[in-house]
Amino acid sequence: MAKPVVILGHGGHARVVLDVLRLLGREIAGVLTPDLPPGARWFEIPVLGDDRWLGCAEADGYAYVLGIGALPHRPGVRTRLFCQLHARGFDLPALVHPSAVVAADVPMGQGVQIMAGAVVQPGCEIGDDALLNTRVSVDHHCRIGAHAHLAPGALLCGEVRVGEGAFIGAGAVIIQGLSVGPGAQVAAGATVIRHIAAGIRHIPGHPPIAIEQQHSGVRA
Ligand SMILES: CC(C)(COP(=O)(O)OP(=O)(O)OC[C@H]1O[C@@H](n2cnc3c(N)ncnc32)[C@H](O)[C@@H]1OP(=O)(O)O)[C@@H](O)C(=O)NCCC(=O)NCCS
Numbered sequence: 279m280a281k282p283v284v285i286l287g288h289g290g291h292a293r294v295v296l297d298v299l300r301l302l303g304r305e306i307a308g309v310l311t312p313d314l315p316p317g318a319r320w321f322e323i324p325v326l327g328d329d330r331w332l333g334c335a336e337a338d339g340y341a342y343v344l345g346i347g348a349l350p351h352r353p354g355v356r357t358r359l360f361c362q363l364h365a366r367g368f369d370l371p372a373l374v375h376p377s378a379v380v381a382a383d384v385p386m387g388q389g390v391q392i393m394a395g396a397v398v399q400p401g402c403e404i405g406d407d408a409l410l411n412t413r414v415s416v417d418h419h420c421r422i423g424a425h426a427h428l429a430p431g432a433l434l435c436g437e438v439r440v441g442e443g444a445f446i447g448a449g450a451v452i453i454q455g456l457s458v459g460p461g462a463q464v465a466a467g468a469t470v471i472r473h474i475a476a477g478i479r480h481i482p483g484h485p486p487i488a489i490e491q492q493h494s495g496v497r498a
Contacts, residue, residue, distance in 0.1 A: 281341040281369055282307035286329075286359060288320050292345025294393065294412075296321060298375050299343065307340055332366070341369040344389065348409060348427040350445050350463045350479070353489070357425040357443060360389055360407040370407075378410075387424060405442065423460065441476060463489060 282305040285292055292309070299306055308326035316327045331337065342363050348356040363370060370389040374380060378396040387406030392398065395413040402416055405424030410416065412430040420434045423442035431449040434440070438452045441460030446452065448466040458464060459476030467482075474480050479487040 280304060280371070281339060283343050283371075284326065284340045285309045285323070285343050285345040287311060287345035288314060288325075289346065291347035293321070295343055295345045295373065295391070296323070298373050298391075298393070301376050302373075309345070332363075332368075338368070341371050343371065343373055344391070344407070348425070348445065350447070353443065353445065353461070353463075356409075356427075357407065360425065364388065364406070393430075399436075411448075417454070429466065461489065 283299055284307050285295060288309050288311040306323055308324045309320050310326055310328060310331055312328040314320060314325045316325055318325045344356055344360060346356050346359065372386050372388065372390040374392045375394040377394050378392045380392060380398045381400035381402065383400050384398055384402045384404060386404040389407040390404050392410045393412045396410050398410065398416045399418040401419035404422045407425045408422045409427045411428055414428045414431065415433045417434060417436040419436055420438045422440045423444065425443040426440045428446045429448040432446040433451045435452060435454035437455045439457040440446065441458060441462060443461045444458045445463040446458065447464050447468065450464045450466060450468045450470065452458060452470045456470060456473050458474045459478065461477045462474045463479045464470055464474065465481040468480060470480065477489050479489050
């Protein structure tokens with residue numbers, strides 16, 4: 279039987295995650311956040327405490343879902359948290375919104391989140407903790423690396439490789455067969471017509487920018 283879920287974080291992404299969990303009929307045991315007092319309620323969900331709660335004896339009895347997003351200017355925060363939970367052997371279920379269309383043959387790792395209206399076509403692979411946000415479109419045989427974030431409306435034509443921890447901005451289009459390297463970032467609305475190397479921020483009309491390596495826990 280599915281374990282009751284604990285959500286980590288209580289911001290905007292957590293609100294979206296809560297909605298998906300409710301639509302899926304999952305039992306929600308509580309939320310962990312440092313910003314609300316234990317015992318408070320967040321959308322009727324009890325606040326259990328902050329991350330220290332994970333050290334308590336009963337923590338193994340729950341499944342965990344990350345309620346924090348992954349934005350370009352604070353890369354690695356979500357990844358580090360996922361890696362800590364994974365190292366502890368916690369149950370990290372994949373979360374797929376009922377309106378998402380995901381081909382039956384797509385393997386997905388632990389903690390993957392696929393939000394409303396997303397489409398993932400056959401032959402794709404999705405690594406641990408990857409976040410496919412609202413209405414992304416991932417065409418056939420794409421490989422999405424662990425901890426990657428495809429922001430709302432991103433469009434990957436077929437056979438695109440997205441490296442570990444990479445960020446594809448809202449509405450960006452990646453032409454078929456291209457690679458976006460590990461830890462690379464693509465600006466919202468960009469159309470990518472060449473490979474993007476690891477650790478590079480791509481903004482249309484600007485030279486490639488090397489992103490400082492703040493990606494602890496992510497291979498570059
Ligand atoms: C790519 C991004 C991270 C750039 O951030 P940044 O390095 O701080 O960039 P700045 O805001 O300092 O802008 C630097 C230059 O890039 C331009 N620029 C920034 N974002 C751009 C974009 N998406 N498209 C085109 N140009 C952009 C700016 O106009 C500026 O140009 P200038 O130097 O000629 O004045 C950011 O703009 C972006 O696209 N973020 C993704 C947003 C998103 O998808 N959110 C979804 C969250 S779920």
